Amino acid sequence: MSDLDPSKKVADRYLKREVLGEGTYGVVYKAIDTQTGQTVAIKKIRLGKQKEGVNFTALREIKILKELKDPNIIELIDSFPHKGNLHLVFEFMETDLEAVIRDRNIFLSPADIKSYLQMTLQGLAYCHKKWVLHRDMKPNNLLIGSNGQLKLADFGLARIFGSPDRRFTHQVSKIFVISQERGKKIVMGSSDIDQLGKIFAAFGTPAPSQWLDMVYLPDYVEYQYVPSPPFRSLFPMASDDALDLLSKMFTYDPRTRISAVQALDHRYFSSAPLPTEPSKLPRPAPKKESKVSDFNPHEGPTVLSPPRKSRRVMPGRDGFEENSLRGDNVGDFRQTAGDNTGKSEPAPMSIDFSIFGLKSPNRPTINSADRSHLKRKLDLEFQQPE
Known part of the structure; x- marks a missing residue:
């Protein structure tokens, strides 16, 4: 050259x-x-x-x-x-939000959680204003700077939306929930079908009365009905305002679900305690750099x-697990903070993670024929570029 x-x-x-x-x-x-x-x-x-x-x-x-x-x-x-x-x-x-959640020496107060959620919604609201769908929201794609500012990252799966003729493929990814209470990672979904089953087990199977257009979705498959548990049982330590916001954010029907802009105007963010200033948010201790x-x-x-x-x-x-970033796209732009395995008592969490580990006999299921049909459809979708 x-x-x-x-x-x-x-x-x-x-x-x-x-x-x-x-x-x-x-x-x-x-x-x-x-x-x-x-x-x-x-x-x-x-x-x-x-x-x-x-x-x-x-x-x-x-x-x-x-x-x-x-x-x-x-x-x-x-x-x-x-x-x-x-x-x-x-x-x-x-660092990133996953490292903050994994660090057992960090206690996130209600004001801290409110601040991280507010910054996440601010980033999402801006994306949607510019007609961009991120499509890969998870804690390790929410990066945190030295001033405490949270920023959305890894836009490899993001897409421009707004065109009525634009067709999108299925977005399948594993969802990871970090349990500070147990100090281990809980995999919510190992595949798209399993992921849906876990979501329905936690929030109930959506009924046509809740989502009229659900049956017209591509590759729609009917799951066994599971009733929705009370939100308070999932988030026992959350405030009433927080529960109201979460219920609006977890609404199945996208036409009635609260938008990012509307969520930022929710009374949850203006009620006490107010969001922590980003510079005062707790962060993992910086790792020592290798000598260069x-x-x-x-x-x-x-x-x-x-x-x-x-x-x-x-x-x-149970040993060591590879920090492979995200497999198909490298999304980490920060120092990786490992799990602190100290003997200090873990901080309490506001969500009951035990529900994700239960093997209830009422877990939603689909038959093998529908499962095979859906898998073939997904394979064909991923072979075609968007």
Whole structure:
């Protein structure tokens, strides 16, 4: 590659520090912008062999993030090709909401929870104002900066909506709920069908009277009816205002479900206690950085070398579990805070997680024929690009 190649000049600008995480299609580095001294996170995406074509997920993410400029949205600083790979340069974020929830030394007060929820809804409201659906909302995609500001990240699955002729594929992902009470991770759904079953077990099977258009959904399958438990049994420590907001947010029918903008105007956010200032929110203790020699402008930067083959692991209750970020897209742009396994008493949670671990005989089910039909439909959907 020629020294006059502009992509090489851009790559030479960044000094690689350490690997923050790895996924199927790329690696996330912590780096230093040698022109500004700013710490950044660089998401290196492997474009694959020529016959596989361009990584459309990465292109979608770049296109969408260029349109989204908001305090509660991760900032895409730059993007450039280098050595057959695509590099996305993001602002560096210290941690994420999952790490906060997992940290047993952190107690989240009602005011803290209110603050995190408010910032999440502010980011979502801005996305919807710009006609963008995130489609991958989960705690480890909600990043937290050094000033406590929460920002939505990982827009690889996001889509522009609003066109009546636009058709979307099914979005299937595992939902993880973190139980601070038990200090372990509970998998709510290992597949789309299992995920729906767990949701129905927790919130009841939707009835046509609750959602008139439900039976007209593509690939609609009727589940065994399970009654809805009282919301107070799911969130025993939540306030009345919080329960009212949650009930409106968990409404099955999207036409009657509260929007992000409407949720921000709910009395829950104006009643006592008021949301904690972001800078005062509790965060995990910063991890010590690996020793890297200081940047010497006379020697030149060490630029985006091939990733190390080792994978980051996080201590779990039953050994170690791989911190694989998200599999198909690398979504971590921050230092990963592992689970603190100290012997201090865990903080109480406002949700009763035991319901997700129960194996009730009344759990919603579908027959094998419907299950096979739905699986074939999903496989065909995912083989077609959106």
